[in-house]
Amino acid sequence: MSGDRGLPPLPDSRPLIVPDSAGLALAGWRCRDCAAPLALDGPWCPRCRGPLDTERFPLRGTVWASTILRVPLPGRPAPTALAYVDLDGGPRLLGHLAGPPAERLRAGTRVRGAGLSEHGDPLFEAIPEEAR
Amino acid sequence: MNVWVWGAGSSAFGKQPAESTASLVRLAVLEALRDAEVDQVDAVYVGTCFGEPGVAQRTLHRLGIAGLPITVLENACASSTHAFHEACAALEAGRHRQVLVVGVEHLTSRFTGALPVERRDHEGRAGLGLPALYAMSAAHYQDLFGLTDAELAAVSVKNHAHGVHNDRAQHRRAVTAEEVLASRMIADPLTLLQCCAISDGAAAVVVGDRRRGARDVPVLATAFGTGAAWGHDSPRVWGFDLVAQTAARAYQAAGVGIGDVDVLEVHDAFTIGEIVTLEALGMAPEGAGGRLALDGHTVLGGPQPVNPSGGLLSRGHPLGATGVAQIFEIVRQLRGQAGPRQVAGARIGLVETMGGGAGGVDGNACVVCLLGA
Numbered sequence: 001m002s003g004d005r006g007l008p009p010l011p012d013s014r015p016l017i018v019p020d021s022a023g024l025a026l027a028g029w030r031c032r033d034c035a036a037p038l039a040l041d042g043p044w045c046p047r048c049r050g051p052l053d054t055e056r057f058p059l060r061g062t063v064w065a066s067t068i069l070r071v072p073l074p075g076r077p078a079p080t081a082l083a084y085v086d087l088d089g090g091p092r093l094l095g096h097l098a099g100p101p102a103e104r105l106r107a108g109t110r111v112r113g114a115g116l117s118e119h120g121d122p123l124f125e126a127i128p129e130e131a132r
Numbered sequence: 133m134n135v136w137v138w139g140a141g142s143s144a145f146g147k148q149p150a151e152s153t154a155s156l157v158r159l160a161v162l163e164a165l166r167d168a169e170v171d172q173v174d175a176v177y178v179g180t181c182f183g184e185p186g187v188a189q190r191t192l193h194r195l196g197i198a199g200l201p202i203t204v205l206e207n208a209c210a211s212s213t214h215a216f217h218e219a220c221a222a223l224e225a226g227r228h229r230q231v232l233v234v235g236v237e238h239l240t241s242r243f244t245g246a247l248p249v250e251r252r253d254h255e256g257r258a259g260l261g262l263p264a265l266y267a268m269s270a271a272h273y274q275d276l277f278g279l280t281d282a283e284l285a286a287v288s289v290k291n292h293a294h295g296v297h298n299d300r301a302q303h304r305r306a307v308t309a310e311e312v313l314a315s316r317m318i319a320d321p322l323t324l325l326q327c328c329a330i331s332d333g334a335a336a337v338v339v340g341d342r343r344r345g346a347r348d349v350p351v352l353a354t355a356f357g358t359g360a361a362w363g364h365d366s367p368r369v370w371g372f373d374l375v376a377q378t379a380a381r382a383y384q385a386a387g388v389g390i391g392d393v394d395v396l397e398v399h400d401a402f403t404i405g406e407i408v409t410l411e412a413l414g415m416a417p418e419g420a421g422g423r424l425a426l427d428g429h430t431v432l433g434g435p436q437p438v439n440p441s442g443g444l445l446s447r448g449h450p451l452g453a454t455g456v457a458q459i460f461e462i463v464r465q466l467r468g469q470a471g472p473r474q475v476a477g478a479r480i481g482l483v484e485t486m487g488g489g490a491g492g493v494d495g496n497a498c499v500v501c502l503l504g505a
């Protein structure tokens with residue numbers, strides 16, 4: 001946005017995606033008391049105030065919903081394919097779909113990580129039937 | 133509760149680059165004061181989302197409304213409904229006798245297209261825009277409940293048809309389902325005519341205690357809530373549970389249920405929003421709300437008309453102005469002053485506003501108000 005010229009860049013507030021033995025993983029947390037998985041850090045579990053342990057959640061899961069956003073946003077040319085993915089045993093994570101944005105993926109589609117986008121967002125792709 | 137709406141006013145809604153927030157507020161406040169037949173208030177509550185420091189004082193001092201408590205609130209799309217809620221609570225607590233509530237927003241001077249989610253937010257930073265957030269709710273409903281494009285379009289057709297009769301609405305043009313579905317895709321499955329446009333406007337009401345012999349509209353209850361965590365263990369689309377829980381508290385406080393409500397103004401920023409909201413308000417089971425507009429239940433002339441003003445889709449959605457504009461419409465309806473869009477015999481009206489944009493939260497805030505006999 002034009003009004004930001006001369007201002008320092010904002011800190012990156014997104015969940016942290018890190019290399020993992022099987023590709024990429026979300027570096028998150030899990031509550032030791034209620035087992036809630038978390039993508040964002042905090043002083044304690046926001047649900048039960050229990051203590052947190054770090055946990056790596058591989059980028060593999062199930063699409064909760066997805067869409068193709070066909071209008072641009074500041075710094076984000078259109079179109080972009082977005083999805084909420086429920087990571088296996090992990091938190092719900094907003095990611096992008098790999099490849100040229102064509103069609104959204106239906107809820108329930110099994111997906112796996114496919115690297116990071118040029119903006120640093122996690123990319124997901126559908127897992128082919130035979131690989132499931 | 134012992135609170136009545138004494139008067140209501142509103143500017144026109146639409147893209148008004150030549151108007152300032154000050155001129156819009158002035159129009160709305162002057163009409164509300166005249167309608168209430170007062171020229172002074174004890175306190176002012178203001179709702180505005182993107183903010184302009186001093187937005188209320190800048191205008192009101194020129195109307196002789198100065199030197200009194202002025203409270204400005206931000207809660208996304210529910211900013212001025214929240215201001216209304218707080219004004220009613222202050223009256224109920226005996227802190228004031230007559231209070232001015234103002235909602236205002238000038239979006240065309242801030243945005244040119246789709247509203248991004250705040251860039252400091254982790255999901256906003258990841259490229260989420262508000263159309264995409266709502267589109268994913270619509271996509272989820274299509275995949276899980278078989279919600280059809282025709283059902284989504286019916287909401288837009290209905291609200292645009294209603295807005296034709298509202299001389300303050302941004303889009304006073306009827307549209308067909310074919311036009312809705314053929315309009316440009318914004319975020320699958322939502323097309324352009326299923327998304328509210330950016331808009332400028334202001335609305336105001338005066339609320340106070342009981343007056344003798346007045347045509348004031350009783351406030352039965354207002355409820356306000358903010359969202360719980362929304363994530364991997366949330367089976368419902370974001371905002372559903374927040375609206376349902378807030379509505380439940382409003383119904384209980386007012387002693388009425390959804391079956392008693394004659395007319396509603398609800399948050400249809402996108403077609404899917406009205407469908408999900410009506411389910412959360414109890415008008416249809418989860419996943420079945422798509423039938424309400426298509427079957428005529430929520431159309432003017434039907435059993436429970438929803439958004440007779442045209443809603444956000446037709447009247448327009450200047451975020452901070454929306455909540456009080458919804459109350460303005462319900463007040464006109466309950467007084468029988470809604471002209472060609474009058475809901476015959478309306479006795480009880482409901483206003484619902486829900487705003488979002490904080491990632492991982494089930495809606496930033498929701499307010500549900502019940503007004504009437």
Ligand SMILES: [Zn+2]
Binds near residue numbers: 045
């Ligand atoms: Zn916990």
